[in-house]
Amino acid sequence: xxxxxxxxxxxxxxxxxxxxxxxxxxxxxxxxxxxxxxxxxxxxxxxxxxxxxxxxxxxxxxxxxxxxxxxxxxxxxxxxxxxxxxxxxxxxxxxxxxxxxxxxxxxxxxxxxxxxxxxxxxxxxxxxxxxxxxxxxxxxxxxxxxxxxxxxxxxxxxxxxxxxxxxxxxxxxxxxxxxxxxxxxxxxxxxxxxxxxxxxxxxxxxxxxxxxxxxxxxxxxxxxxxxxxxxxxxxxxxxxxxxxxxxxxxxxxxxxxxxxxxxxxx
Numbered sequence: 001x002x003x004x005x006x007x008x009x010x011x012x013x014x015x016x017x018x019x020x021x022x023x024x025x026x027x028x029x030x031x032x033x034x035x036x037x038x039x040x041x042x043x044x045x046x047x048x049x050x051x052x053x054x055x056x057x058x059x060x061x062x063x064x065x066x067x068x069x070x071x072x073x074x075x076x077x078x079x080x081x082x083x084x085x086x087x088x089x090x091x092x093x094x095x096x097x098x099x100x101x102x103x104x105x106x107x108x109x110x111x112x113x114x115x116x117x118x119x120x121x122x123x124x125x126x127x128x129x130x131x132x133x134x135x136x137x138x139x140x141x142x143x144x145x146x147x148x149x150x151x152x153x154x155x156x157x158x159x160x161x162x163x164x165x166x167x168x169x170x171x172x173x174x175x176x177x178x179x180x181x182x183x184x185x186x187x188x189x190x191x192x193x194x195x196x197x198x199x200x201x202x203x204x205x206x207x208x209x210x211x212x213x214x215x216x217x218x219x220x221x222x223x224x225x226x227x228x229x230x231x232x233x234x235x236x237x238x239x240x241x242x243x244x245x246x247x248x249x250x251x252x253x254x255x256x257x258x259x260x261x262x263x264x265x266x
Contacts, residue, residue: 019045023053024062024076033071080137083121089222090122090136092256093213097124097224100249104242106228108249109134110213112221113151116163118142121222140202143169143183144176146210147223150196153187154212154220160187175201195243196223197235205230209238211250216258216266224250 026042027034034042040050054070057063061075084090089110097108107125111118117139125134142148142163152160161184169178177183190196196210208227215221226242260266 019043019049020053020056023050024057024072027072033069035069039070084136087121088260089257092260093122093224093253094124096249096252096256097122100124100226100245101126103245104226104228106226106233106242108224108226108246109147110222110224110253111140111145111147111151112223113142113148113155114139116142116167118145118148118151118223141169141172143167143178144172144198144202145225146196146198146208146227147225149177149183149187149198150190150210150212150223151220153190153196172202173200173204175199177201195247197239199235200230207233207235207238209242209246211243211246213250213257214254216261221254221257224253 022043023039026039031038031042036047036051036054040047043050054063058065062073063070064073093110097110100108101124105126107123109120110122111120120134120136120138123134123136140148142152152163155163164180164184167180169176171178177186194211198208200206206227207230208225210223210225212220213222213224224246226238226246228238
């Protein structure tokens with residue numbers, strides 16, 4: 001897999017910083033340890049460029065080298081946790097997610113939209129119901145998740161339409177909304193009703209329902225969901241029993257988030 005680069009045309013854009021970030025992003029579950037040559041192949045950069053970036057990251061403590069192979073160090077986590085700390089969403093939301101999980105006995109998560117994906121920023125799990133492991137920092141395609149579809153629905157119309165037109169959706173399951181017109185119509189419905197439902201669209205056997213979290217300007221800031229095993233919980237039950245509880249939790253999180261943002265004039 002080669003990383004796609006999207007350079008800016010701005011004169012102030014720092015290309016060397018972009019390259020450093022892309023080299024960090026090249027490490028994954030598939031590529032946990034790489035040589036300079038392997039990283040060069042993944043990123044598309046020259047070996048001398050990758051070597052200089054590796055040496056810089058190693059000097060700063062973000063990478064270590066063993067026998068010519070490089071791996072990330074735990075210090076890299078500080079980059080992601082800087083976002084969580086600055087937004088304080090984990091500390092604000094966790095008590096309400098825990099209460100929701102206790103009432104529903106189902107997992108609950110919060111995510112934000114990052115281009116065409118949702119990124120998990122808080123999560124309180126119960127039993128594992130998906131084949132993939134979800135944690136803070138996990139990314140999923142927005143069009144196939146309840147939280148993603150909700151966040152897409154609340155984008156400004158021109159941004160939402162641009163997303164749909166550029167989308168190259170995959171038919172992940174029989175229920176995935178991979179058709180542009182079907183997705184466009186569903187997003188209109190989601191915005192009108194104020195909540196989103198994904199019925200085995202990302203993975204067979206998993207249903208989820210999501211509602212918005214608002215910031216102090218009453219703009220949609222994030223989404224919170226409740227997910228369940230489809231063989232155990234029906235779609236009707238989730239909508240009839242879990243939606244109101246989810247909306248209650250979202251309201252409490254929104255109020256505390258707004259108070260926190262007001263204290264820092266955010």
